[in-house]
Amino acid sequence: MTLFFEHESFPQRVRFGSGQAAAMLTDEIARLGASRVMVIAAPAESALAEDVTADLPVAHHHHEVVMHVPVETAARARATAARHEIDLLVSVGGGSTTGLAKAIALTSGLPIVAVPTTYAGSEATTVWGLTEGARKTTGSAARVLPRAVIYDATLTLSLPVPMSVASGLNALAHCVDSMWGPRADPIDRALAQEGIRALRIGLPQVTANPADLDGREHALYAAYLSARAFSSAGSGLHHKICHVLGGTFDLPHAQTHAIVLPYVLAYNAPAAPEAEQQIAAAFSATDALDGLQQLRKRLNAPTALREYGLNRSDIERAVDAIVPAVPVSNPRPVTADDLRRLLDAAYSGADPASFAYGRGNKR
Template sequence: MDPLKDFTSEPRSFTYVGNPARVIFGPGTIARLPDEVDRLGAKRALILSTPAQQGDAERLADLLGARAVGVFPGAAMHTPVDISDYATDRARSLKADVLVAIGGGSTTGLGKAIALRTDLPQIVLPTTYAGSEMTPILGETSNGQKRTQSSPRILPEVVIYDVELTLGLPAGLSGTSGINAIAHAVEALYARDSNPVIDALAVEAIGALAGALPAIAADPLDLAARSRALYGAWLCGVCLGSVGMALHHKLCHTLGGSFDLPHSETHTIVLPHALAYNAPAIPGAMERLARVLGPDPAAALFRIGRAVGAPAGLKDLGMPEGGIDRAADLALSNPYWNPRPLERPALRDLIARAWDGAEPLSS
């Protein structure tokens, strides 16, 4: 890859802003959690998880000993506002001075929601490849609508990437979580505020995950593949937190919030179709993607989804066929910036193909 290629034909102007976060990466790094709590000057940690990962949260409480003042195992998909409010009251009643979140995007989102309301520092221990731990972005759902906002208060202060925490992630969820991460890097390549630093990280991240995810599907205990995937997911999270997103993320927020669809599976299904829609307007990004995915990147992403055993269509997630037109209308009602103008017939066709599980319509 030639990082100077963009400068050979015409000058390129850009702005790059780095988000401050402390990252600790490697196997066994969970053991450093007590030191990180101390480093923040905290003494009363509230530990967050989903109900399914309550056991993991309680093990962290044992590790922290007297530093842990409680466990809140109520994180839920799409970060419902009522749960965020309830958990915030819990943090205040316990006089917590640091939040420790273990899990995927649901738990990370809950920690961010509490931090936005209280300005408490956050330590995140990811167990999936969601990447949201590296962003100052929060999406919360109320009355069937998912709304996002950004604030420095939302960005976690410390992220501990312990590769061993991902070994228990089921192969299927590993695949969809990893493709969800890839989506962040793909859209970063054609973001309105893209820059050479994020371009380089995005290509590196996509290449790492594209190679690692099929290997994990074949052997979920492959520690080397798990390490590559977590490394790629971290870089994808940096991309997501550094530049704006476009049509793909708008559609996934619309579909997830409106039809209560699972987050990573929705991203996995929609990504190839959203990329194919935008392909004619992003030749530079498609060239970069071809370096790591092959000559037809949208088709390659569709094949990776099949290689990891992910559902092919939104109908497989429970979305009704009658929701196709509603989703198109919602996506057009408050659209994100996108490199290709949003045209309802083409957008509806994109959603219909994603619903049916058809291959992306590449140009």
Template sequence: MIQTSFSYDALPMRVRFGSGVIASLPEEIARLGARRALVLCSPEQRDTGEAIAGALGDRSAGVLAEARMHVPVEVAARARARAAELGADACVAVGGGSAIGLGKAVALEHGLPVVAVPTTYAGSEMTTVWGITENGRKRTGKDPRVLPAAVLYDPDLTLGLPIAMSVTSGFNAVAHAVEALYAPDRSPVVSLMAEEGVRAMTEALPAVFADGGDADARAKALYASWLCGATLGATTMSLHHKLCHALGGTLDLPHAATHTVVLPHALAHNQPAAPDAAEALSRALHADDPARRLWDLAGSLDAPRSLRDLGMSESDIDPICDEVVNAPYANPAPVTRESVRRLLHTAWTGDPPRPRPLKATRP
């Protein structure tokens, strides 16, 4: 069915994509009118961060390798202080959602422009969404100040991404596109990007799994992550992201792996209430039951399929359920305590996704 009523706001950002495009980074910093950029990355990406700083030459203000999942408020505060101390007037965020999220936290406080250099498939670089975790609770919001001024997608930088991380990061990207297909503020443009993003990513991941050095597969996965991230940037999030924000912020579960486990179950909950989205996903995945297809794909790629295996205790289900139900996101299917608890328990055990039961109708 053609959507006949919608609005679409294009985000003001610049994207450069291609093998070796990282060489244009000094040019992009100069284009912003910036003099010195602080490179932000995680401790695991320090070598890459140092290489990026070296490529910046005199335009480098140094490297801060302290990015962590869910952007703890104390890490954000240290990054802001370090940027001010070094006189940085721009940031280069290198890595996945943790590094780019840290760049956004600096931009939110100081208004410094961010150039994002993604090395995973998280997609945060395409959105105005920021998140900071404090006292076990993750706060999120939207602000145009945090949108990267430029994004450099260089598939060469993803060749060293570990296979397991590649798979879960890819599922994280797919989750963005899945929810965009039934978001209340979706548009035909977003739906086209979302369907293509799901198709490209789920085709690329088995090839990446088979050979992490497959340059074509890596480029296809990064292309898919761009599309999936763009859909996240153009729409509001629903039950899946609410669940993952609660699980990550409260229990500090690994971000991409949590998305991987939860996605099939959240989709199974919503499929009956979102027939157009289910039809698009069926085309992209070549499957009658998209939720079950994603669960099966995760298993075939040795991805986690149980919240219990990620470190969640069964006693955590009720507190997470309360957090989700008490402040729900917009969602096509009803979000009740009973249905969310059922969803979480199935995701915790690692059983196949169970469709949301439909209420019986009176004759």
């Protein structure tokens, strides 16, 4: 075996312990020397955020959190942080909450300590995203990576099962995209493979017994692995598609990822046999797509974009926006007609196996 690659890891402190969020967070704020903290949490999680930040020097609680981080929302949050002379941000919540903290850090350089309550994984990446009008812009900057992450599975216990499933499959999408992202390397693939394995174990436990901490811990552990792999490997075809769908048509982030994933896997896997084998092994299956679909069936995963607000008439507009963003490193070429077929299948919830080019030849 001959290996040749470059891999860059960003500095971040990670603390993991069920029931320990408040104590771990207090330690981290003291370690960073902050004295005027801005706590960011959506209204639905404001009580939870107040509990875990009760012992912090909080100067302001901020609750205006909007999916896909509109630029107007980010501007108001930045102004609020400046007005209160904030020296550190604490985000308590999912991807939208972490995303808002990143938007503030992008222009201010303020440090972030993230306390995730979903499996979105944004807390472990250098990726930021802002939406203006119907266009979502993403980028990567080291300054938006949280200095520390506090993982406490008890904070995910109130996450409903359908949202847990969608959020977990979003993490799984990070893993799959990390197998062939623009900068994917063997370390990224190893992290992604372990992330898939942990999600295969954890998510069925969460659906069978939502109060089971073991399943929640597996999913949270996997969310971190998937995000680290994705942050290094870069955004692949799946995420380019989903960013357009979310930003342009305001589709829910996690559900969109959960629905689109099997179609991208079906499209790319025949052209990436080594990655396909790694994904299959993580699912303990002989075929990557079969393994994913078996898991999705056990989880009663969402299946069709039409159920979440996409209209068939939107597909052509989406194709036009996605084509220029397709990574040149994708395992197989992608045409507008390919995207049209993929989105039409995801719109209606068609069987991904029937969509897979070359699937019959592979066997």
